[in-house]
Amino acid sequence: MDAEDLFGRLAGIWDEQAEAMDSAMGAHGPAARRALDVQPGERVVDLGCGPGLSAVALGSEVGRRGWVGAIDIAPDMVRAAARRMAAAGVHGAAVTGDVAGVDVAAVAGEGRPFDAAHSRFGLMFFPEPATAFANIGRALRPGGRLAASVWQDLDRNPWMAVTSATAVQILGIDRPPLPQPGQPGPFSLADPEVTLALLSGAGFVDVEVRSVESPFLFDGDGAAGAARVLSAGPLGPAFLAADEDRRHEVIDGVLSALECHRSAEGFAVPAASWCLTGRRP
Ligand SMILES: C[S@@+](CC[C@H](N)C(=O)[O-])C[C@H]1O[C@@H](n2cnc3c(N)ncnc32)[C@H](O)[C@@H]1O
Numbered sequence: 001m002d003a004e005d006l007f008g009r010l011a012g013i014w015d016e017q018a019e020a021m022d023s024a025m026g027a028h029g030p031a032a033r034r035a036l037d038v039q040p041g042e043r044v045v046d047l048g049c050g051p052g053l054s055a056v057a058l059g060s061e062v063g064r065r066g067w068v069g070a071i072d073i074a075p076d077m078v079r080a081a082a083r084r085m086a087a088a089g090v091h092g093a094a095v096t097g098d099v100a101g102v103d104v105a106a107v108a109g110e111g112r113p114f115d116a117a118h119s120r121f122g123l124m125f126f127p128e129p130a131t132a133f134a135n136i137g138r139a140l141r142p143g144g145r146l147a148a149s150v151w152q153d154l155d156r157n158p159w160m161a162v163t164s165a166t167a168v169q170i171l172g173i174d175r176p177p178l179p180q181p182g183q184p185g186p187f188s189l190a191d192p193e194v195t196l197a198l199l200s201g202a203g204f205v206d207v208e209v210r211s212v213e214s215p216f217l218f219d220g221d222g223a224a225g226a227a228r229v230l231s232a233g234p235l236g237p238a239f240l241a242a243d244e245d246r247r248h249e250v251i252d253g254v255l256s257a258l259e260c261h262r263s264a265e266g267f268a269v270p271a272a273s274w275c276l277t278g279r280r281p
Helices: 003-024 030-035 052-064 075-088 105-108 130-140 160-171 192-201 223-232 236-241 244-257
Strands: 043-047 068-072 091-098 114-120 140-151 205-213 215-219 266-269 273-279
Touching: 003 052, 003 075, 003 215, 003 223, 003 236, 030 052, 030 114, 030 140, 030 215, 030 273, 043 052, 043 105, 052 068, 052 075, 052 114, 052 160, 068 075, 068 105, 075 091, 075 160, 091 105, 130 140, 130 192, 130 266, 160 223, 160 236, 160 244, 160 266, 192 205, 192 273, 223 244, 223 266
Parallel strands: 043 068, 043 114, 068 091, 114 140
Antiparallel strands: 140 273, 205 273, 215 266
């Protein structure tokens, strides 16, 4: 299943759970936005905007004199982002498009290049990442900045490793739980050396990668948080298609596997992402 199919099928869930996921992901959520440090009046594009939370946050930073172009490959994600942006009075537009190939400045920026490009976990799904990153560079003005969050390796992210492995086992899915490293999927940019070389090869300079380590919180008794993670990820369609008893069985299995991470607020499960930064010369 490619990104358009997967996220098209999951857009309703992402929309419904957007605020809860945002608070569950702790420091991983705002990391790229903080690194980008957009200023009032700037033009910024949010790549793989999903249901629009970061586009709204960027909108409040650039203000009415600035512009936020929010772009996503899944039309229902774009509809959700457009709704949130309109409700928050963001000056900009949400549009459907494949960041890997479209003229991003033309479709999301009224034909003018951007000062900055932001992405929160939206850049790991390209079948041909070198072409995609070069295309993203073309959307920026000379000197324009890029900041993006991507996940580190699966073994540094038990919040996803454990949930996926448990779901695969209990649902009886006959395939690897997640796409393999190097394939489009949540961990395709997990190797920092490869990713830095990719960005440099695409023409970015001053490329850097910073580790962000902050727990992913399954709050309260953990059940709703575990269900959210399972529904929103690559196994979402299989998990959501299972009957209720089987879904409960998966959640119980996940929570007992994560017991060692139980804390006063819920389950604080280790999570690690990279914050990538660079700029167009
Ligand atoms: C993991 S979600 C993150 C969504 C959002 N940035 C957030 O943090 O809530 C990845 C998003 O990237 C979008 N996406 C994947 N490949 C894309 C592409 N080639 N062009 C545009 N959007 C893409 C998906 O549709 C999805 O909405």
